[in-house]
Amino acid sequence: MSETWNTKFGSRRVKQALPTIEEALFAAECLNDDFDQQVEIAASLLGVGVEEVRAVAKRSVKPVERRLSLPIAKSPRAAVAPRAVVVEYRTPKRLVGMR
Template sequence: MTSASPAVKKSKKSFADLPPIRVRREPPTIVEAVIAAQDLSDDLEQQIEIAAGLIGLPADEVRPHVVAAVKAKPERMPERIIAQAGPSRAPRTVIVERRTRPPVIVERRGRPLDPRR
């Protein structure tokens, strides 16, 4: 029979022993910055400032891209849901309610509690 080797204690590594963490920094592309600026603001001048700040370029270089994106982006229509009722086509009122579920009770499966308590 072979005997088991004795337990070997692992040495603890400290953070000083580890190499430094390298973070890769990639600025967004012009398209990404313009899209982000459009989502953050509706004002054209603010969009130009936001996009220029994200990319790190002067506002004069970013301005043509933002203006072109505004022309290409159609205005969004507000979303409305109208339920049509019967032949008269009169709008009905639709009520949306959120129901909450009762909390789930998880029963512990282990040793029973000490009856002396």
């Protein structure tokens, strides 16, 4: 599936590929948090059956690893007050040309 058109620089072709089920699932994750709703959204985007999308979605689900423990402090002060990092960006000064 490609489309051709003429420009002043010559003919140009653009290949148009249909999105994959994984891409549709990724887009659906941004729209809804519920797994079943994500599957339905992805199926409607592609125009395929819900069961086909659900099978691919279940294969691609990765377990989420969460840590609830705090890192071990090397000093007593670090355990009480962890340091905060602040990043500031300063724009460079621009000299205005003098006449």
